Structure formats: structure tokens, C-alpha cells
Amino acid sequence: MAAITMAEMWTTVGSSIASFMFVWTIIRQYCPHEVRLYLEKSMQRLMSFFNPYIHVNIHEFTGTRLNRSEAYGAVEAYLSTNSSKSAKRLKLEMEKDSKKIVLTIDEYGKVTDEFQAAEISWALRATGSPQQSMGYRQNSEQERRYYQLTFHKRYREMIAESYLEHVIKKGKEIRVKNRQRKLYTNGVTDRFWVYPKQSMWADVQFEHPATFDSVAMEPEKKQEIIEDLLNFSQSKDFYARIGKAWKRGYLLYGPPGTGKSTMIAAMANLLNYDVYDLELTAVKDNTELKKLLIEITGKSIIVIEDIDCSLDLTGQRKKKKTEKETDDKNEQEKKETKSKVPNEESLSKVTLSGLLNFIDGLWSACGGERIIVFTTNYVEKLDPALIRRGRMDKHIELSYCTFEGFKVLAKNYLLVEAHPSFETIERLMEETKITPADVAEALMPKSRSEDAEKCLSNLIQALEEAKKEAAMKKAEEESREKEPAKDDSLLQDKKDTEEPQ
Numbered sequence: 153m154a155a156i157t158m159a160e161m162w163t164t165v166g167s168s169i170a171s172f173m174f175v176w177t178i179i180r181q182y183c184p185h186e187v188r189l190y191l192e193k194s195m196q197r198l199m200s201f202f203n204p205y206i207h208v209n210i211h212e213f214t215g216t217r218l219n220r221s222e223a224y225g226a227v228e229a230y231l232s233t234n235s236s237k238s239a240k241r242l243k244l245e246m247e248k249d250s251k252k253i254v255l256t257i258d259e260y261g262k263v264t265d266e267f268q269a270a271e272i273s274w275a276l277r278a279t280g281s282p283q284q285s286m287g288y289r290q291n292s293e294q295e296r297r298y299y300q301l302t303f304h305k306r307y308r309e310m311i312a313e314s315y316l317e318h319v320i321k322k323g324k325e326i327r328v329k330n331r332q333r334k335l336y337t338n339g340v341t342d343r344f345w346v347y348p349k350q351s352m353w354a355d356v357q358f359e360h361p362a363t364f365d366s367v368a369m370e371p372e373k374k375q376e377i378i379e380d381l382l383n384f385s386q387s388k389d390f391y392a393r394i395g396k397a398w399k400r401g402y403l404l405y406g407p408p409g410t411g412k413s414t415m416i417a418a419m420a421n422l423l424n425y426d427v428y429d430l431e432l433t434a435v436k437d438n439t440e441l442k443k444l445l446i447e448i449t450g451k452s453i454i455v456i457e458d459i460d461c462s463l464d465l466t467g468q469r470k471k472k473k474t475e476k477e478t479d480d481k482n483e484q485e486k487k488e489t490k491s492k493v494p495n496e497e498s499l500s501k502v503t504l505s506g507l508l509n510f511i512d513g514l515w516s517a518c519g520g521e522r523i524i525v526f527t528t529n530y531v532e533k534l535d536p537a538l539i540r541r542g543r544m545d546k547h548i549e550l551s552y553c554t555f556e557g558f559k560v561l562a563k564n565y566l567l568v569e570a571h572p573s574f575e576t577i578e579r580l581m582e583e584t585k586i587t588p589a590d591v592a593e594a595l596m597p598k599s600r601s602e603d604a605e606k607c608l609s610n611l612i613q614a615l616e617e618a619k620k621e622a623a624m625k626k627a628e629e630e631s632r633e634k635e636p637a638k639d640d641s642l643l644q645d646k647k648d649t650e651e652p653q
């Protein structure tokens with residue numbers, strides 16, 4: 153009797169489910185969109201009464217904002233790392249400003265995640281009607297996508313307190329890693345005055361291939377710089393604790409061709425930062441400098457190349473003090489800078505104080521996580537205030553090529569780590585000065601037939617020529633030094649012979 157009742161009961165349940173499904177299908181197909189939404193919501197409410205699972209929705213667009221929500225973007229990036237392993241419905245995306253293609257779950261696709269032994273599931277859903285969706289323009293009728301996070305209610309606290317933070321943090325990191333980095337320049341500022349709403353910076357994709365592996369310098373020094381940079385990029389909390397803006401200044405100095413610009417590219421590639429190449433001579437005045445600064449985002453390197461030639465920043469303070477100094481000295485100074493600074497006065501009114509404010513004034517703290525790099529060939533010409541620690545925190549000298557530096561270049565250019573000619577090269581490098589740029593040029597195969605052997609002999613030849621040239625220069629200088637003495641002695645002789653008369 154009981155068995156018959158059970159069978160009957162299951163039949164009744166089965167047929168009720170079937171009729172419900174039938175009615176639901178009719179509703180989905182024929183009911184107006186608003187009615188369907190209303191019924192769906194009511195159903196969800198009813199189900200959630202018995203359901204131990206909690207849902208959290210992260211919408212692509214919130215309120216009236218036309219921009220995608222940051223949280224949605226972060227979740228999407230986070231899910232792109234594990235969804236390809238477990239989800240069955242995937243979609244391929246390539247966001248604007250992203251250099252990578254990403255696979256994320258497609259609409260109605262699902263993916264599971266594990267965190268502190270809790271099983272969490274993610275799904276991509278959409279409300280509204282897809283037919284009416286028009287790109288990013290939103291209204292209540294259009295399709296709105298959202299990620300739905302589902303977990304058991306016993307994990308409520310853990311999810312709210314740590315899991316969501318973990319997802320957003322990881323997602324942001326992935327987005328930063330995947331984004332296409334930019335190289336900005338202010339060389340075309342005129343367009344700002346024509347179209348005031350446009351950015352003062354023009355940009356191109358940053359694609360410099362230099363890395364610290366390709367920079368020729370002593371391994372210990374290189375390691376120290378890498379650690380310094382990595383330490384800076386991970387020290388947000390430290391800077392907040394000590395009450396200092398999250399930025400760091402590097403002064404790279406040394407003769408031309410020793411790798412200053414190469415190192416900046418390597419820094420940007422190491423930290424995944426954008427590069428803002430600031431052309432000071434194209435900045436009209438201090439106000440414009442401030443405007444440029446405000447537009448610079450975080451995770452960026454601001455570069456001012458050849459700071460000694462950019463403007464007469466070296467002299468402006470001193471000029472006031474030394475007005476009474478002899479005209480000769482001023483003439484000499486003018487001659488020294490003239491060749492490097494064409495029409496500087498007519499181009500820019502940026503002052504030293506404007507630049508000092510740019511580096512560490514109140515405005516410099518907007519944005520955070522910035523590195524400022526100055527490069528110069530003549531560190532001694534710079535105003536001490538400009539390069540004092542706190543402004544330029546780390547001074548790095550890039551100098552002539554050492555044997556260690558050569559070994560890096562030989563490995564990169566020729567794939568050679570040891571060779572009988574290395575001994576000669578080491579000896580010659582101790583005897584003469586050669587820039588890494590010259591070494592790199594000598595090691596570069598000039599035709600397909602040039603092998604490592606030939607390139608190394610090219611370098612030996614270049615070193616020998618540099619040695620001869622240096623010897624000749626030295627001899628010339630010595631003879632020039634002796635000449636006045638010779639003249640003096642001739643004069644003395646003449647005097648001696650004239651005196652008895």
C-alpha cells in the first residue's frame with residue numbers, strides 16, 4: 153500500500169514538474185519582457201527562502217556610469233586565469249589597451265574556484281534583451297551583464313572579509329600585467345590649446361625591448377638597482393606609514409652611449425610601468441608643467457633626458473647672486489650651453505623652482521607609484537637642490553664598459569660566454585676607455601658571413617684604435633702644456649741676453 157502511494161506521489165511530483173516546465177517555457181517565449189522579469193524575480197525570491205546559498209552580483213555598469221565598473225573588469229581578469237581550465241563555455245576577448253587575448257567565461261557559463269577550503273562558483277549572466285544592446289550605451293531595456301558569485305552561507309564572513317578582496321587585488325594585478333603600456337610625450341602640446349579637453353600628452357605603444365638582462369654593467373650593481381626598484385614598487389604601505397608620497401627619483405649620469413636611456417626602458421619593462429618622456433623645452437611655463445603633472449597616472453616613469461641641457465636650470469639661481477661677476481665668465485658659460493640649447497628663452501619659461509615643485513611639491517603626490525628619472529652627461533653642472541637625496545634618491549653612474557659589461561654584451565649579441573680572445577679584450581679594456589655603445593657596435597655582425605670570431609676581432613681592433621687615439625690625445629695635451637713653459641724659457645733666455653746691455 154505504502155509502495156503504491158510512493159509511486160503515485162513520484163508520478164504526481166514528476167507531472168507537476170513537467171507541467172511547470174511547460175508553463176515556464178510558454179512564459180519565456182510569449183510573455184512580454186517586463187512580465188518575464190517580474191516572474192523570474194518572484195521565483196528567485198521563493199527559491200532563496202529554502203536555498204542555503206548566497207549570491208553576490210557584480211554588474212558591468214553601475215548607476216548612470218558609462219565606464220565599465222572597475223570591480224567587473226577585475227573579476228573578469230581574475231576569472232580569465234582559471235576559467236580556461238574548468239569552464240565549458242568560453243569567450244575570447246581582447247580589450248582596448250590590452251596586449252593579450254584572454255579567455256573568460258561566456259554568458260551562462262560557469263566556473264568554480266577554491267579559497268580557504270570553500271568552494272565558490274562564478275557565472276556570467278545577463279539581464280535585459282540582447283537585441284536592444286547597443287555597445288556601451290545603456291538604458292533599462294538593454295542587456296546588462298553581471299558576474300554572479302555563489303557560495304554557501306556558512307562562508308559569508310570569509311567571502312566578505314577576504315575572498316572578494318583577494319579577487320579584486322589579483323584581478324587588478326593581471327590587468328596591469330596584460331595591458332599595453334604607453335610611451336607619452338608632451339612634444340605636441342599645441343593641440344591642447346586648440347582642443348582644451350584633449351590630453352596634453354600624446355602617446356604611442358611602448359615597445360622598447362631592453363631588459364636588465366641586456367644592460368651591460370657589473371652584476372652586483374645591476375642587482376642592487378633591480379632590488380631597489382622592486383622594493384619601491386611593493387612599498388605602498390611603507391610610504392603611507394612614513395607619510396611620504398609614493399615616488400622615487402633616480403639620477404642616471406655618465407658619458408654618452410653608456411646606457412642611460414637603455415636603462416630607463418629596462419626599468420619600465422621590469423616594473424610594467426608607462427613612460428612619460430617630458431620635453432621641458434616644449435613646456436611653456438610652470439602652470440603648464442603642473443597641468444602635465446596632473447595628467448600623469450600611477451605606475452609610470454617620468455623621464456627628463458639631458459636635464460643639464462633642457463633649460464638653463466643650472467644657472468637661474470646662481471645668476472641672481474653672481475650678477476656682478478665678470479662678463480668674461482658669463483660669456484664662457486653662454487658658449488658652453490649655446491650649442492645644446494637652441495632658443496631656450498623664447499621656448500620655455502619653466503623655472504628651477506617650478507621644476508622642484510614638479511618633483512616634490514604638493515601636486516607631485518597625486519597619482520602615486522611614480523618614478524622620476526633625470527639623465528645627464530654632466531652631473532657637476534646641475535644645481536645641488538635639483539639632485540639632493542629626497543628629490544633624486546638614487547644616483548647611478550653609468551660609465552665606460554668593464555670586462556663584466558662586455559661579457560653581458562658578448563652573451564647577448566654573439567651567444568658566446570667564453571673565448572680565447574677574452575683575455576686580450578680584458579687587458580685592452582683595462583688599458584683604455586670604451587663605451588658600451590661602441591662595444592655593442594663592434595659586436596654587431598655587419599653581414600651574414602660575420603661570425604662571433606670576426607665580431608670579437610672587430611672589437612679588438614676597435615679597442616686598439618681607441619687606445620692609440622687616447623695615447624695621441626694625451627701626447628697632444630702634454631705638448632700643449634709644455635709649450636707655454638717653452639715660451640717662458642725662451643722669453644727668459646731673451647731677457648738674460650738683453651740684460652747686460
Ligand SMILES: Nc1ncnc2c1ncn2[C@@H]1O[C@H](COP(=O)(O)OP(=O)(O)OP(=O)(O)O)[C@@H](O)[C@H]1O
Nearest residue numbers: 366367368407408409410411412413414588589592
Ligand atoms: N650599458 C649598456 N648595456 C647595453 N647596451 C648598451 C649600454 N650602453 C649603451 N648600449 C647600447 O648603445 C646604444 C646607445 O645607448 P643609450 O642610448 O642607452 O646611451 P645613453 O647613455 O642614453 O647616451 P646619451 O647620453 O647620448 O643619451 C643603445 O642602443 C644600446 O644598444
Ligand SMILES: [Mg+2]
Nearest residue numbers: 412413457527
Ligand atoms: Mg640617452
